[in-house]
Amino acid sequence: MKYWWVNHKKTSKHEIAGGFLWSPMRKKNGGRNQFYDNMRVASPGDLVISYSHAKISFVGVVADFAIPCPKPPSFEGAGENWDKNNGWMLPVKWQALASPVVPKQKLSEFNEFLPEKYSPLDPVTGNGRENAYLAEVVKDIFDRLLGDLGIDVNAALLSSGSTPLALKDIDEAIEREILNDRSLDSTTQQRLVKSRLGQEAFKKNIYEFESFCRVTKVKTPGLLVASHIKPWRLCISAFERLDGANGLLLAPHVDRLFDRGLISFSDAGGVLVSSRLSNEDVNLLGLAQAFMLEGVEFDSRQIPYLDYHRGNVFLL
Amino acid sequence: MKYWWVNHKKTSKHEIAGGFLWSPMRKKNGGRNQFYDNMRVASPGDLVISYSHAKISFVGVVADFAIPCPKPPSFEGAGENWDKNNGWMLPVKWQALASPVVPKQKLSEFNEFLPEKYSPLDPVTGNGRENAYLAEVVKDIFDRLLGDLGIDVNAALLSSGSTPLALKDIDEAIEREILNDRSLDSTTQQRLVKSRLGQEAFKKNIYEFESFCRVTKVKTPGLLVASHIKPWRLCISAFERLDGANGLLLAPHVDRLFDRGLISFSDAGGVLVSSRLSNEDVNLLGLAQAFMLEGVEFDSRQIPYLDYHRGNVFLL
Numbered sequence: 001m002k003y004w005w006v007n008h009k010k011t012s013k014h015e016i017a018g019g020f021l022w023s024p025m026r027k028k029n030g031g032r033n034q035f036y037d038n039m040r041v042a043s044p045g046d047l048v049i050s051y052s053h054a055k056i057s058f059v060g061v062v063a064d065f066a067i068p069c070p071k072p073p074s075f076e077g078a079g080e081n082w083d084k085n086n087g088w089m090l091p092v093k094w095q096a097l098a099s100p101v102v103p104k105q106k107l108s109e110f111n112e113f114l115p116e117k118y119s120p121l122d123p124v125t126g127n128g129r130e131n132a133y134l135a136e137v138v139k140d141i142f143d144r145l146l147g148d149l150g151i152d153v154n155a156a157l158l159s160s161g162s163t164p165l166a167l168k169d170i171d172e173a174i175e176r177e178i179l180n181d182r183s184l185d186s187t188t189q190q191r192l193v194k195s196r197l198g199q200e201a202f203k204k205n206i207y208e209f210e211s212f213c214r215v216t217k218v219k220t221p222g223l224l225v226a227s228h229i230k231p232w233r234l235c236i237s238a239f240e241r242l243d244g245a246n247g248l249l250l251a252p253h254v255d256r257l258f259d260r261g262l263i264s265f266s267d268a269g270g271v272l273v274s275s276r277l278s279n280e281d282v283n284l285l286g287l288a289q290a291f292m293l294e295g296v297e298f299d300s301r302q303i304p305y306l307d308y309h310r311g312n313v314f315l316l
Numbered sequence: 317m318k319y320w321w322v323n324h325k326k327t328s329k330h331e332i333a334g335g336f337l338w339s340p341m342r343k344k345n346g347g348r349n350q351f352y353d354n355m356r357v358a359s360p361g362d363l364v365i366s367y368s369h370a371k372i373s374f375v376g377v378v379a380d381f382a383i384p385c386p387k388p389p390s391f392e393g394a395g396e397n398w399d400k401n402n403g404w405m406l407p408v409k410w411q412a413l414a415s416p417v418v419p420k421q422k423l424s425e426f427n428e429f430l431p432e433k434y435s436p437l438d439p440v441t442g443n444g445r446e447n448a449y450l451a452e453v454v455k456d457i458f459d460r461l462l463g464d465l466g467i468d469v470n471a472a473l474l475s476s477g478s479t480p481l482a483l484k485d486i487d488e489a490i491e492r493e494i495l496n497d498r499s500l501d502s503t504t505q506q507r508l509v510k511s512r513l514g515q516e517a518f519k520k521n522i523y524e525f526e527s528f529c530r531v532t533k534v535k536t537p538g539l540l541v542a543s544h545i546k547p548w549r550l551c552i553s554a555f556e557r558l559d560g561a562n563g564l565l566l567a568p569h570v571d572r573l574f575d576r577g578l579i580s581f582s583d584a585g586g587v588l589v590s591s592r593l594s595n596e597d598v599n600l601l602g603l604a605q606a607f608m609l610e611g612v613e614f615d616s617r618q619i620p621y622l623d624y625h626r627g628n629v630f631l632l
Contacts, residue, residue, distance in 0.1 A: 044538060064538055158523060160538035162515040199478040207474060218600045222360060222380055222476035223572065251601060252568040256539065284534045285567060286602020 003139050004038070004048040004062075005120040007132045010078040012052040018166040019063070021048070021090040022072055023133050024082040025312055034118050035133035039066045039088040040261075040316055042134070043276060044160045045153050047142065048092055051120060051128060057100040059149055060092035061156035064164075065260055065276065067091070068313050069233045072166055073173040085236060086312070090134075091164045093156035101145055110144035113137070161256075170233060184238055192241050199226045205244030209299055213251045215263075215271060215290045225255040229305035231313065245301035253285050264314040267303055269295020274315040319455050320354070320364040320378075321436040323448045326394040328368040334482040335379070337364070337406040338388055339449050340398040341628055350434050351449035355382045355404040356577075356632055358450070359592060360476045361469050363458065364408055367436060367444060373416040375465055376408035377472035380480075381576055381592065383407070384629050385549045388482055389489040401552060402628070406450075407480045409472035417461055426460035429453070477572075483549075490549060500554055508557050515542045521560030525615055529567045531579075531587060531606045541571040545621035547629065561617035569601050580630040583619055585611020590631040 006021055015021055023036045042048075042062045050058040071084035103110070104126035111123040120135040121128055142149070178184065178192045191201040203226035212219035227250045228235070235241040250258055257263045262277040271291045273282070282288050298306060322337055331337055339352045358364075358378045366374040387400035419426070420442035427439040436451040437444055458465070494500065494508045507517040519542035528535035543566045544551070551557040566574055573579045578593040587607045589598070598604050614622060 155520075157537045158520050159516045161540060162519065162542070200475045203478065204471075204474050213600075216600045216602070218597060220594070220597055221473045222576065223569075223597060223601070224477060226478070252572040253539075253601075256568040260538065278536070281534060281536050281539060284529075284532045285539070285569075286532070286606070290602070 002042065002046045003137050003142055004042060004046060005135045005137045005141070006048055006050055007120050007128050007130075007135070008050060008052040009133075011075050012050065014072065014074040015092075016050065016058055016094050018072065018074065018164070019092060019094060020072075020164055020166050021092055021134060022069075022075070022087055024071075024079075024084075025068075025086040025088060026083060028081055028083070033133075035131075035135060036088070037316070038134040038136060039090050041136075042066065042090055044157050047149075047151065047153075048134075049137070049142065049145070050094065051103070054104060054128065055100045055102045056097065056145065058094045058096055059146065059151065060094040061151060061153050063091040063093050063156045064160040065090075065262075065315055067164075067167065067260075068231050069167060069170055070174075072170055074166075074169065086234060089164070089167065091159070093159070095151060097146070103145060106145060110141050113140040113144065161260075167233075174233060178238075181238075188238060188242075192238055202226050202228075202242055202244075202247060203249070205242060206247035206249055208244045209302060210247070210249045213249055213254055214265070214269065214296055215254045215287065216251045217290075218251045223251060224249040225252055227255045227258055229302065230308045231259075234308075234312075243305075245299065246305045254287070257285075258309075261309075261313040261315040263291075264310045265295065265298070265306060267298055267306065269297050271295065272310070272314065276315045318358065318362045319453050319458055320358060320362060321451045321453045321457070322364055322366055323436050323444050323446075323451070324366060324368040325449075327391050328366065330388060330390040331408075332366065332374055332410050334388065334390065334480070335410060336388075336408055336480055336482050337450065338385075338391070338403055340387075340395075340400075341384075341402040341404060342399060344397055344399070349449075351447070351451060352404070353632070354450040354452060355406050357452075358382065358406055360473050363465075363467065363469075364450075365453070365458065365461070366410065367419070370420060370444065371416045371418045372413065372461065374410045374412055375462065375467065376410040377467060377469050379407040379409050379472045380476040381406075381578075381631055383480075383483065383576075384547050385483060385486055386490075388486055390482075390485065402550060405480070405483065407475070409475070411467060413462070419461060422461060426457050429456040429460065477576075486549060494554075497554075504554060504558075508554055518542050518544075518558055518560075518563055519565070521558060522563035522565055524560045525618060526563070526565045529565055529570055530581070530585065530612055531570045531603065532567045533606075534567045539567060540565040541568055543571045543574055545618070546624045547575075550624075550628075559621075561615065562621045570603070573601075574625075577625075577629040577631040579607075580626045581611065581614070581622060583614055583622065585613050587611065588626070588630065592631045 023039050027033045044064055046062040048060040049056050066088040069089045107126040114123045118135050120132045175193045227248045229246050262274045264272040339355050343349045362378040364376040365372050382404040385405045423442040430439045434451050436448045491509045543564045545562050578590045580588040
């Protein structure tokens with residue numbers, strides 16, 4: 001279990017009301033940013049301090065692993081210079097504090113516990129650091145600043161694995177965009193939108209590359225899910241959304257693991273297992289043997305999508 | 317592989333355009349009807365003759381097992397005396413014949429192959445039987461009436477396991493009804509609609525009865541799906557849709573099997589396996605051992621829902 005501190009930008013209102021945190025995947029120049037990478041390090045059950053306008057008004061429980069997704073439409077103008085197409089949403093169950101805490105007023109009580117690197121606050125002035133977003137802190141920070149929180153972590157976990165409402169808004173915004181795109185004929189539009197529900201056109205395209213679940217070897221069509229390698233939400237074109245090379249046919253439990261970044265594949269087809277997936281769950285899901293089998297090598301057209309999955313979806 | 321003949325009622329247009337067949341589950345008096353029960357006997361890959369207005373204009377491939385669902389809103393006034401809340405939708409990929417066939421004109425060539433019981437046509441007059449809906453016929457009927465069809469069965473199968481568009485319409489109609497129901501406060505309305513996407517309120521209620529997947533014993537919340545026992549679409553009240561006793565927490569592959577009627581449970585908690593689920597698939601899904609374990613007995617409040625599942629969802 002880890003402890004986190006987020007310095008909200010202008011979007012705190014939306015993040016609190018929507019039950020999540022959102023950051024771009026990379027800096028404007030394409031480089032990595034530890035505060036963004038932390039989004040993928042956070043796990044269900046971790047605790048988060050929400051710091052905004054110099055005070056802490058909310059504390060949250062991470063409700064699920066980060067989900068790759070574009071900038072939420074509710075952010076509107078905020079974060080204009082972010083790459084709006086590639087971000088991570090971290091589902092968080094927020095809880096309002098009975099009375100907000102102003103860390104600067106208690107600085108001497110906890111500043112010795114601030115991390116040397118990637119601190120959310122300046123340990124001398126007690127001001128929030130502008131470049132910080134999601135920072136890891138130690139439990140002592142929570143204890144000194146907030147005392148006993150009495151947060152029900154389990155209640156927050158119940159929602160993990162379900163689709164956060166904020167994601168539904170994002171999906172609807174994407175679908176509206178597709179339906180307003182006049183460069184697409186109406187059949188293509190329907191396929192792009194349907195591809196989430198109907199899946200048909202996409203699934204048919206995948207069959208040119210795959211004909212069974214790579215992990216379990218199941219080939220009964222009704223037991224296979226057409227799974228995007230680069231997530232549907234992050235595809236930048238109609239071509240990517242419908243490209244058969246961007247899809248796998250997976251049994252439903254394998255699809256869940258792949259979609260949530262708990263497994264990925266090497267170019268040679270071997271299963272990569274995230275450290276966040278427990279051996280116990282692998283065994284209970286009956287996948288231990290299947291994970292050991294030699295894989296089926298991927299087609300060269302599938303590799304760029306796999307690269308994306310390993311780099312941005314697969315959990316560190 | 318089986319061969320079927322459907323005598324459409326007034327709804328042929330909607331069934332052909334929508335890519336399905338729909339029948340009530342029971343007769344008006346609540347009794348069983350072989351023509352309706354056949355909906356659950358049809359399997360992906362079976363062929364269907366569409367007979368309407370005394371001629372055959374379409375032939376179809378069954379694309380998936382029947383899905384329990386209410387009467388499609390597109391039927392409007394048709395079938396007014398049917399139980400509109402309890403029916404089966406059978407996904408079918410239709411293909412128009414180059415030239416329609418009038419069976420009555422060829423009666424002598426095939427009437428010897430009509431079944432004695434549950435025939436779709438009168439073998440003497442060649443007229444369609446009004447009480448017939450989905451009737452099983454022998455391959456000779458297809459051969460004599462239609463010759464070599466050259467239908468691509470595999471193409472139709474690709475869509476199995478995906479949600480037919482017609483179901484999306486039904487779900488949207490149900491959601492509109494919920495949002496227009498003034499006896500419900502807005503939080504309840506959102507929970508009822510959300511329960512399909514967000515699942516949260518429902519999942520929380522289920523935890524009062526279940527805390528892990530009954531089949532695999534997985535307990536990690538992010539790997540569990542909140543699955544309705546009596547399907548969401550067929551629930552007759554807000555209470556049923558949100559009732560924790562009407563839900564199970566299942567690993568994603570087990571959820572798929574349960575949702576599609578390929579497995580069910582005895583009151584004592586033992587797994588019932590449909591004859592339509594192959595041993596090969598059970599083995600590949602890694603469930604063979606789990607299916608043999610002694611089950612966890614159900615709570616008495618769960619039993620009526622299980623009864624419904626065994627009677628109307630579990631495939632014969």
